């Protein structure tokens with residue numbers, strides 16, 4: 001953990017810069033040192049008057065709170081006044097000023113109260129120095145030196161105020177970022193959930209369009225054909241009614257696996273809804289889809305679900321001309337429906 005001086009990058013060189021900026025010279029330091037014994041004589045009077053005035057203000061009295069705190073503040077004030085007249089304004093001196101800033105910030109002393117206290121102390125010191133340093137010219141020089149030193153201190157105190165506010169803002173920023181990350185994860189998870197059908201693990205209908213568009217775009221670039229297959233289980237309602245809904249679920253789940261197993265990595269298998277499925281086959285003509293993919297699913301189905309039959313509607317688009325996704329879906333659905341009708345009519349005839 002860094003010290004306050006390190007946090008605020010206050011070094012010996014920095015102190016020299018600050019003194020130069022305020023024209024706080026060695027002569028000023030010597031002048032103040034010369035007054036130290038005199039000021040010490042008035043120390044109690046100055047501190048008592050200071051806190052007498054401070055506690056007469058109800059807001060400040062409320063900030064101080066209790067007699068013990070007042071005691072501690074009075075001792076700190078005594079030390080501070082003595083510090084002002086030591087003639088040594090080095091790193092340790094700066095560090096003590098920074099600590100004061102931090103304590104003020106922590107107990108919630110707003111800058112307006114801190115500045116009014118500084119102003120009051122400066123006024124009391126100036127008044128007392130009038131008696132203590134009778135030569136007006138010297139008194140003026142002492143007061144000027146004191147002014148510069150007080151400005152030096154106030155700068156340091158304010159910097160700790162600012163630093164501590166910046167840390168607060170950073171802490172809030174970190175918390176907000178953490179929250180945003182957690183939120184992003186949740187959104188990603190939910191989106192993932194929406195993307196996959198919970199029963200079959202296939203892509204949901206919501207994302208069929210996106211997947212189809214992606215495949216079509218890639219196909220257009222490479223001038224490849226794309227096939228779309230619409231799949232519907234025959235008489236699934238009867239299956240559900242006869243063997244129960246749970247069995248129906250098992251069938252859909254198994255069918256999902258079959259569709260996936262028969263597909264390649266760049267293909268997309270979608271649960272369209274209920275007992276309807278869609279498969280987007282990349283780089284496949286209708287003939288290839290029928291002779292390979294459809295054959296594969298039929299033989300897998302015969303092994304695993306011999307009592308289930310499917311109606312399939314296959315359409316091709318590209319490589320010369322590409323249909324829109326919606327048209328492809330409509331056409332594939334129609335073809336599937338035609339196949340189903342033919343089957344039903346066939347059965348009815350027999």
Ligand SMILES: Nc1nc2c(ncn2[C@@H]2O[C@H](COP(=O)(O)OP(=O)(O)OP(=O)(O)O)[C@@H](O)[C@H]2O)c(=O)[nH]1
Pocket residue numbers: 199232233234235236237238240244245246247248249252273274275340
């Ligand atoms: N077990 C189960 N059944 C579902 C699910 N989603 C839809 N269904 C049922 O699937 C059946 C689909 O029936 P229909 O659309 O009439 O189609 P079908 O009985 O297959 O008849 P055809 O399509 O004409 O062959 C309905 O009875 C729905 O209740 C599901 O997730 N699980």
